[in-house]
Amino acid sequence: MESGGLSLNNVVLSVHGKPVLNDVSFHADEQRIGLIGANGSGKSTLARVILGLLQINSGDLRVHGVDIWNDRKAALKTVGMLFQNPDHQIIFPTCEEEIAFGLTQLGQPKDQARRTALAILTQFDRRDWANRSTHDLSQGQRHFLCLLSVLVMQPKLLVFDEPYAGLDLPTSIQLHRSIDALDQQVVLITHDMDVLAGFDRVIWLDQGQVVGDGTPADVIPKYITEMTARAGQPDA
Numbered sequence: 047m048e049s050g051g052l053s054l055n056n057v058v059l060s061v062h063g064k065p066v067l068n069d070v071s072f073h074a075d076e077q078r079i080g081l082i083g084a085n086g087s088g089k090s091t092l093a094r095v096i097l098g099l100l101q102i103n104s105g106d107l108r109v110h111g112v113d114i115w116n117d118r119k120a121a122l123k124t125v126g127m128l129f130q131n132p133d134h135q136i137i138f139p140t141c142e143e144e145i146a147f148g149l150t151q152l153g154q155p156k157d158q159a160r161r162t163a164l165a166i167l168t169q170f171d172r173r174d175w176a177n178r179s180t181h182d183l184s185q186g187q188r189h190f191l192c193l194l195s196v197l198v199m200q201p202k203l204l205v206f207d208e209p210y211a212g213l214d215l216p217t218s219i220q221l222h223r224s225i226d227a228l229d230q231q232v233v234l235i236t237h238d239m240d241v242l243a244g245f246d247r248v249i250w251l252d253q254g255q256v257v258g259d260g261t262p263a264d265v266i267p268k269y270i271t272e273m274t275a276r277a278g279q280p281d282a
């Protein structure tokens with residue numbers, strides 16, 4: 047198995063006896079990878095597996111050579127995720143504490159972690175957020191805080207699950223630019239095909255299986271045709 051990038055070999059995950067990921071295999075070392083599929087096709091489950099939050103039943107998964115489930119310390123430095131809902135991610139009262147937390151998990155002393163948190167807030171023109179209450183932030187701002195909390199860990203792979211859902215246009219544009227500028231490998235789950243323009247690769251999941259895999263130009267038109275057919279004909 048190749049050591050760089052994201053490698054899945056015959057990954058199976060069942061929930062209550064029903065396969066949610068059904069023999070998923072691919073190797074991806076491209077910088078920008080889109081993950082698409084209808085509701086319930088297994089995208090978020092796959093993201094949680096990549097992050098090491100769910101254990102697979104069989105198969106093999108490596109992220110940049112790391113066995114994410116069994117090597118938790120290495121996992122923290124290897125992969126980070128921005129969840130659909132920032133409320134599932136934010137746990138601390140102030141922005142600085144929220145950002146510093148992951149670094150202390152990596153073993154940084156608290157003082158150093160706070161300095162690093164301040165540095166990233168300054169880098170993104172949010173120095174004034176340091177002592178700001180996380181509860182007082184708007185939803186878009188909370189998303190942005192989560193992004194900073196993940197970026198500060200400098201993971202090799204970042205997973206974004208519907209990052210633009212519910213954001214207003216300026217916040218969405220700002221987040222889009224931030225994601226665009228990242229040096230890291232990115233896996234982005236979305237229902238918005240426009241977001242995937244310029245991506246290197248798109249993987250299409252259906253009922254827990256990879257049914258399409260290629261460039262956006264290859265995969266997206268087929269996906270739209272299939273989804274349109276499933277939607278059926280409009281009523282006469």
Ligand SMILES: Nc1ncnc2c1ncn2[C@@H]1O[C@H](COP(=O)(O)OP(=O)(O)OP(=O)(O)O)[C@@H](O)[C@H]1O
Binds near residue numbers: 062066083092
């Ligand atoms: N904890 C769970 N318990 C029961 N079923 C689950 C659980 N997690 C996921 N599933 C099922 O697994 C399937 C895939 O769910 P998943 O959330 O991964 O889909 P998705 O592609 O991310 O969907 P969406 O586009 O709606 O976000 C669904 O049928 C879902 O009902």
